[in-house]
Amino acid sequence: MAKFGAVSRRFLRKPNETMRLIISVTIGALFGYFIGISFPSVSITKLHLPSSRISYVEDKSSGLSTQALLNHAWENVKNKMKKNETKTSVDSKKIYVPTNPRGAESLPPGIIASESDLYLRRLWGNPTEDLPVKPKYLVTFTVGYAQKKNIDAAVKKFSQNFTILLFHYDGITSEWDEFEWSKRAIHVSAKKQTKWWYAKRFLHPDIVAPYDYVFIWDEDLGLEHFDPEEYIRLVRKHGLEISQPGLEPNRGLTWQMTKRLGDREVHKETKEKPGWCSDPHLPPCASFVEIMATVFSRDAWRCVWHMIQNDLVHGWGLDFALRKCVDPAHEKIGVVDSQWIVHQVVPSLGGQGESTNGKAPWQGVRERCRKEWGMFQNRLSDAERNYFASRLYSPPNSTAKGGV
Known part of the structure; x- marks a missing residue:
């Protein structure tokens, strides 16, 4: 009877052990599943669980337990996490600043020089001592050597507050060194090009950013009655963002708006031929200057530069569109009458063309x-x-x- 009782107890113990093992395996599987969904980058192939450890259910004498298996899996997970943290730490040391100028995102913001200038610098000494005077204004002339006397007289009107930039459409540059001022001027040469071709390529707003005003002028202008410093004073006084000097009424006059009025400093509107102006605030009765001797503020030029077409080099029609760049245009575009010039109407650019079809x-x-x-x-x-x-x-x- 005792023997029968022992057998029955041993028989009853086996189902209990089996149930315990089933529960352990189920818990382990569930734990592994939750680890997998929590760390999707951990590959199950990298847990390296030998088959001998999986067979612990069948071989109780192997000495492995569910806890040991789970500990091993957790160690693998922690190692993977540590590697990811190391990678993240390395990535965080790389520079990427999306607010930097396009193409410079990998640079630290403190090193970026997004603007430049046309100041001439020395090849020696301390850079901070290069410029005893920083010009505040830029004046450009598009020139041929045949007009050297007129340009010489014009340039001498501008003080050291102005950077002088000559665009040479005839390819002649070194000959200008006969003039003393030429040594401090900047010379850019490209044959048979117009001033708007040069302006689009060499006067980017980020290049001329240090200058308060930019003069973009033709070569056939007489400046006998013109004082650049006084002109700038009047432009500021009357709030002009785009302007030109008044033109002598007897020569080179195309539009009434640009005609010099002798009884005032500045005018911003005029009367044209009947039917020419659909609105008194629109060109050519207002919001209008010509492109022969235009002066732009820094902000206005930033807009106008973007409007200049890359393939249209003469600039015709641009003067009617300048109003797009200032608001209100009829108040910020005008003609300075008390500082006037003469348009000499020298057809030099026409001579740069070629004869075709007779x-x-x-x-x-x-x-x-x-x-x-x-x-x-x-x-x-x-x-x-x-x-x-x-x-x-x-x-x-x-x-x-x-x-x-």
Whole structure:
């Protein structure tokens, strides 16, 4: 009877052990599952669980327990986490600043020089001592050597507050060294190009940023009655962002707006021929200056530079669009009457053309000027129409009925 009792107890113990093992395996599986979803980057193949350790269920004498297996798995997880932390630490030492200028995101912001200038510097000494005077204004002339006397007289009007920049369309540069001022001027040479071609390529707003005002002038201007410093004073006084000196009424006058008025310092509007101005605040009656002797503030030039087309070199039509860059344009664009100039109307640029189809060189140049004017107007109107259409309403002054 005792023997039977012992057998029955041994028989009853086995189901209990089996149940205990099943529970242990189930807990281990669940624990492994939760580890897997918590750390998806941990590969199960990297846990390295030998088959001998999995067989502990069948071989109780192996000495392994569920706890030992779980400890081993947890150690692998911790090692993986440590490696990830190390990688993150290394990545955090790399520089990436999305607010930096495009292409410079990998640089520390403190080293970035996003703007430049046209100041000439020495090849020796301390850089901080290079510039005894920092010019505040920039004046550019697009020149040929044939106009050297006129340019010599014009440049001598500008003090050391002005950086002098000559764009040479005839390729002649070193000959200008006969003038003392030429040694402090900057010379850029490219044959048969216009001032707007030069301006688009060499007067980027970030290059001319140190200058309060930028003069972009032709070579055939008489400056006998012009004082640059006084001109700047009047521009500031009257709040002009885009301006030009008044023109002597008897020569080189195309538009009434640019005609010098002898009884005032500045004017910002005029009367033109009947039907020429749809609005008294629009060109050519207001918000208008010509492109022969234009002066831009730093902010206005930043806008105008972006509007200059890369392939349209004569600039025709640009003067009617300058108003897009200041607001209100009829108050910030004007003519300085008390500082006036003479347009000598020297057709030097026309001589840089080539004779085609029996036409004189100047005729081909003039035809291209008119063609560019139409192309620019079409591009501008198309760009404005597309912009407003994308916002589902009609542009200002549109003749369309009921919106887009």
